[in-house]
Amino acid sequence: MKKSRVIVIGSSAGGVIALKELVASLPADFGVPIFIVQHIAPQVHSYLPEILNHAGHLKAKHPEDGEQIRNGHIYIAPPDHHMLIEDDHILVKKGPKENRFRPSVDALFRSAAYTYKNGVIGIILTGMLDDGTSGMWAVNQMKGITIVQDPLDAMYQSMPQNVLEHVNVDYIVPLVYIPELLTGLAEIEVEEMPIEVDKNKELMKMEIDIAAQQNAFEKGIINVGEPSSLTCPECGGALNLLTEDKITRYRCHTGHAYSSESLMEEVSQMTEVKVWQTIRSLEERIILLEKSADKSRETGNEGTAVNFLSKATKTRKATNLLRAFLFDQLGGGSGKTGM
Structure with missing residues (x-):
């Protein structure tokens, strides 16, 4: 035929x-x-x-x-x-x-x-x-x-x-x-060529249905593959490990899917975002400590002011170390300008 x-x-x-x-x-x-x-x-x-x-x-x-x-x-x-x-x-x-x-x-x-x-x-x-x-x-x-x-x-x-x-x-x-x-x-x-139906073909159909907007959870994707102890960067759901011969993939019960390489890329991007958020929080801590030191001086509490400034200095050093680590991971060196 x-x-x-x-x-x-x-x-x-x-x-x-x-x-x-x-x-x-x-x-x-x-x-x-x-x-x-x-x-x-x-x-x-x-x-x-x-x-x-x-x-x-x-x-x-x-x-x-x-x-x-x-x-x-x-x-x-x-x-x-x-x-x-x-x-x-x-x-x-x-x-x-x-x-x-x-x-x-x-x-x-x-x-x-x-x-x-x-x-x-x-x-x-x-x-x-x-x-x-x-x-x-x-x-x-x-x-x-x-x-x-x-x-x-x-x-x-x-x-x-x-x-x-x-x-x-x-x-x-x-x-x-x-x-x-x-x-x-x-x-x-x-x-026409007969194709044997096996678990790979059943998973194939399930994943097509998921891409077509059918409910991944109700389709039972959570029961396919093995638990990976990893979470989906997109939604935070648990990722299951799927294997196709030499290919390793991941899919969460919501339906998002990743190859090993794309998952690593997404996790790397999320890590960068979270590190920048941490740096922002540390810099806000520095601002707060320095403002508190100024207020303490205005009220004559020099000892308290020195304590605030000491904490600000330590926080600034930690922030700079974190920035250097981030730039090193991104392949941009230490982040120093040389000026």
Whole structure:
């Protein structure tokens, strides 16, 4: 039995340039629908559909929730929304973030793999961190075709490199060769292939439902994986540890999901915020101690004033040590200006 084919593409930093080059080289009669997640700030208007419409021959757009899939069209996830594939239509939802992003490459790839199985062609292009690694693993599990831009050819190597470290992919090619490769693969008929249902497939479906705004807690995500003793940076909920072969991931019972790398990045950012808050509190303590010393002097309590100033001096030293530690962790040195 012949099946349909879809192409899913994930990109981040440097992705707009890469996508323009890829789309520009696809023929006007290219008949396979293409779905793209390009990371973008949630509050920013995306001009990517217009950019790709000018770059190539295929119609590019942000889809509406529930829109029917049409061959030869390019669908781009809108900012701050997951884009998912379900049967012959598209879901555009605001489920919990994955890997600190919405839209998430993993969420799109996972939904495509579950629905189209070996009819999926997954592509990871340039980008930072590792969104897309778990999604590409899902495509591989469902016998789809996996393509990674050669990291040496990518503007930013992290996303393609992380996929290569965790997934056995079918093709590793420079960007310039991907359009020709896709044109050839699109002409190959997709035959129905039985896929054994196991716990990985059940988790895949559960995570697709969560991205589609279904209740993660009620779906039972808290019972999946192992307790990690870690908490979700987004909501403070308990994180469970999920394992996919060589991939380690985390998801909280509210639904937020993290790879190990994205979790470390988020924790690092939260740590910086909390350290700055501590520094602010210490500096406010210094202000209060010095004002109290001035008031004590005005009333003739010199001993009390000296005690306040001594505490202010110790607090200032502690604050400077904390600032130096923070700048050292951020890779900015001691924070001294040399003046």
